[in-house]
Amino acid sequence: MAFSLLRVVLSIKTSAELGFADSDRYAGRVLSSKFVGKNSRKKAALVKDHKMSEIVVGVKPDMVIPGATYSLKEAYDQCREVCAENSKTFYLGTLLMTPERQRAISAISVWCRRTDELVDGHNASHITPAALDRWELRLEDLFAGRPYDMLDAALSDTVSRFPVDIQLFKDMIEGMRMDLKKSRYENFDELYLYCYYVAGTVALMTVPVMGIAPESKATTESVYNAALALGIANQLTNILRDVGEDARRGRIYLPLDELAEAGLTDEDIFNGKVTDKWRNFMKIQIKRARMFFRQAEQGVTELSQASRWPIWASLLLYRQILDEIEANDYNNFTKKAYVSKAKKLLSLPMAYGKSLISPSTHAQPEPQSMTL
Template sequence: MNFDDYCQQKAAPPGSSTYYALKRAPATYQPLLTALFALRKEFEETVKEMSDPAIGRTRFAWWQQEIAALAAGQPTHPVSQALAAHAEKNPLEYPALQALLAGYAMDLDQARYLDYPNLRRYLNSVGGAFAVLVARTTARDPLQASQWAAPLGEALMLAQIIDELGRDARCGRIYIPVDEMQRFNVIAADLINGRYSDEFTSLMRFQTARARDALHLAQSTVPAAERRWQGTLRAQVALALALLDEIERDGYQVLHQRVALTPIRKLWITWRATYAS
């Protein structure tokens, strides 16, 4: 398996949401974008799927060294090799990659957030930082991309938190702010043990409305001159909005399962997002 195949399988296997979102990018940029999404997946697995924090920290330190090796032109990991191979015409910002990794490292030290302002630090450090990397890859004006891409990334993270709520809770991570759970009379044990209630429904209605509003607002700020070049991010927003609608229709049953869109629906949604608007 060469490094491109590895990145494809890691980040965007056929039928996945990322697979269809990446197909909406200009073809010449798709290999680099796929490598970026694969890198994000590696970071997620490093800090979120390690039952032993010590192992997570060891892998985190390894990735710090690997990003430095990538910057020095000596990558060893298939994802790093793919980034090096495809970044010749579009140089990567290695400090931005290190900053993204540092954002994910927050998961090694913090599993709960007291309020929304504290959660937003995480949303910006992870979701915002990654969306800026993606946007700058194809942006007509990369220097201005952070102004409109970071809010898109934050909003996408809000939607992801809802979608992955049950799995994250069972792994000991709850991204819904503590004060908001208290306001709706929902406790951590409810999420961990998959207990549904009217209070949980009200909490999720609030979370979903905020994520949906954030997605619409962030999408509206993408400059007209950039829209045709940002097919991947626009497709991700469309998929996130459709998934939130599906979760809502399903009664917010996200504690014991992942609500999913069918591949044909993903294809239609992403096509419509980039060509019919």
């Protein structure tokens, strides 16, 4: 999988050669490499099975997992509590979902958080490639219905109910392997691949849970393209928000060639001084992130009606972080941009209004695949 995606990235011209207009197409190109092939029709069929406005997934309170001392409901409740404590903006969006989707998304989110914590958490210094290999074996057991703990049990149940591809989870683990051995990214092509592994995968995991509107004429692949763009946009936003925090850990998640073009170096990042050069550089990076958010918007409208409001809310809330970086005069070295509760609440009516827009009623052409 990693080799396949790398071939795609290497076959794309550098972002400097393409310009932002073509950078906006990266998501579609990489996704095409995943879906075009002998398994593409099978994957598309799995998703189309869930093109319904409501997916009925019941969780009985007294459903006890064999060999465990807790019920499945308790497992999902624990996932929801973890989300509420650690991902407040994301959690607000999940509250707008139907109960069955909220449970599934919480289970997926918690697994992703636990995976990320392996290399970013308190014990990160003790994590080795072998530890990630064991985590991947544990993932395979989870998908086979053999969860290790309560949080695993919730995800194990989720993947048995929704056609979520295990490869996406394995790809995220691959992103953690990158974090163990890589702390610099020479260009946007390299950074994009990293963003796919650690965040694009997460967005793609959620599409089967959210479902595509039965009346939508959009291609399944175009919806996945948009989901991938949202994952990339979110991760780029995370990177821009956390520049100072990452620098204190010796990491720079910014394209080094673009830093050089702006007259900036690693030392400028570590010194953390906001200059005109830095402001101009940040304006370009924020512009790119917003372009991916715009591409993501094209797919949200195609989701099932019950899913559109929470996804629109999440998109609008997260995109506002970019506004806050600007409001902080691009000081993401010592100030962490965050969206106030008042602004979050004001975004909900706007998100609801956007969720009322009907899906496309005309068939859209399949995106062109790349010749690999």
